[in-house]
Amino acid sequence: MATMPKPVASSTSDSDFYLPAERFFATNLPNALTYDDVSLATLHSDILPKDTDLATSLSDSLRLQIPVISSDMDTVTESRMAIAMALNGGLGLIHYNLPPKDQIKEVARVKRHVHGLIQDPITVGPDDTVGDVLHLIEQRRFEFRTFPVVDQAGKLIGLLPGSTVRDRYRVKKVAEAMVPRASIRTVHERKLRPDPIKAADAFFAEHVGIHKMLVVDDHDNLRGLVTFSDIERITGEAKSRRKPARDGQFRLVVGAAISPVRKPSGELDRDRIIAHVGELVHESVDVVAVSTAHGHTAGVGDVVKLIRGAFKDLTIIAGNVTSGEGVEFLADCGANAIKIGQGPGSICTTRIVAGVGIPQLTALHVSGRGAAKKGVRLIADGGITKSGDIVKALTLSDAVIIGGLLAGCREAPGEIMEISGKLYKQYRGMGSHAAMKAGSAARYGHDKNDTVRKVAAEGIEALKEVSGSVDDVLNTLMGGVQSGMGYLGAKDLGELRQKARYVRVTPAGQKEASPHDVIEVATRSGG
DSSP: OOOOOOOOOOOOOHHHHSBOHHHHHHHTTTOOOOGGGEEEOOOOOOOOGGGOBOOEESSSSOEESSSEEEOOOTTTOSHHHHHHHHHTTOEEEEOSSSOHHHHHHHHHHHHTOOTTOBSSOOOBOTTSBHHHHHHHHHHHTOSOOOEEEEOTTOBEEEEEOGGGOSGGGTTSBHHHHSEEGGGOOEEEGGGGOSOHHHHHHHHHHHSTTOOEEEEEOTTOBEEEEEEHHHHHHHHHHTTTSOOOOBOTTSOBOOEEEEOOOBOTTSSBOHHHHHHHHHHHHHTTOSEEEEEOSOOSSHHHHHHHHHHHHHOTTOEEEEEEEOSHHHHHHHHHHTOSEEEEOSSOSTTBOHHHHTOOOOOHHHHHHHHHHHHHHHTOEEEEESOOOSHHHHHHHHTSOSEEEESHHHHTBTTSSSOEEEETTEEEEEEEOTTSHHHHHHTGGGGGTOOTTOOSSOOOOOBOEEEEEOOBOHHHHHHHHHHHHHHHHHHTTOSBHHHHHHHOOEEEOOHHHHHHHSOOSSOOOOOOOOO
16 A cells, blocks of 8 residues: 655745845846835834835935925826925826926925915905805815905905905905905914914914904004814824925925936036036025936936036935946936836836836846945836835835825825826826927927927826825825835835845736726725
8 A cells, every 4th residue: 555755844944935036036037027026025023114214316416205206297286285295204206298487486485385384375466356265265276265355565454354254245345355464363474483383372362252363464464364173284283294294494305307408519518517406506496306217318417517516515315227227327416316217107108119118126136236335315206006015115215206196186286187086187298289289398318399300209198086185195105005014024215225035926916906806895984
């Protein structure tokens, strides 16, 4: 009678199946991998997710509290988005699809932002009618009905209360319906320092029943507005909000993207580039990003060298590349952080149109070799669709850039549109025809004024369903990142990179990772 052979003790261990980056990516050659191709192996942990530290640095002088940057796309980041990002500890890169002077104004709005202070409140004039104000509210869908009243010079002359903004008073002049200046309590802007939230809280506590604090300067010009509801919200959130990302003077951090502007002859317009960056630096911009689809080029290198030569201490991001040689090239030119990614974005078609690009995780690993040699930071740019992707990206980089996950937020530029009962915002690739016509053609090596040659688009135009606030989106994403760090026993991002071990996932494994074999239901509170 045959007997079953006894099992032989195996000499293999976890480390033979779950590999560190160097062994894992070498083992998978010649295949290139992206986020869904890979999963991370867990380790013994004595770290609670809530105790993990998400802080990172883009240079020796620029530190962020969370490793997230909003993309320099014209449907993602202007001042409102950049302010929200910085308040949550991240960074916003103002796009360059707008006149240079307007980009400078957007940067200035972020640097001069005082949390809780509306610096450019909507105002009305004394000669407007209440009917004009009602039309303004309807046209722009305002949810408030109280407005400061200023003259043509911006001097405060009254306050139009919501109680008089009614249809029965539509023929009356604002001057007749407003509360005159002499009856309004105001605060001088210098009294907001050093803590504007504390000053506003004290104002509302002292003046019961007042819900608007108007801020003026020495000449009684309106400098801002603080609402009671905002202060209530801010003080309520203070305990849960992450630390804002600030510079040495307690201002929010902000970045600006620039392109390699060229003269009609094709040579770099060095004077324009230096003049524009100089104005950004004058407004205390914290970082500039030389953003192109192909960063491993002489033109991009020349721009980085030009900026580094003129501004020795300015943090410079450059890209995009997908190789160690590309990283070393840009580092030698003077860049502090390098963007990695060619074609992974949800609205990017570079890989289809041009046939180039490397799946993102392999690109990050290969680029990381160059970064280690040169001591520069890496930023994973594109392809992020969920918090798990961010965890995987951060095992090989210092920060991530996200666009699509933020494009539906109310802080993103663009009007909200309703289609079949759902609310959407426009989202387009900077390589789309519309974006290139608006100014981003140089990013892809084209001239927006060239009407002779047909420009090949490397992006599409799309819609994103409205997704709430940046606060909500980032809280969800960072909660997922902290969970991932807890599973790996990593107290900070340095340990996450050190401890990461990878395993290849099959299509069946990808299916297993998502909800499956069930009918998913949504539960709603309420009657």
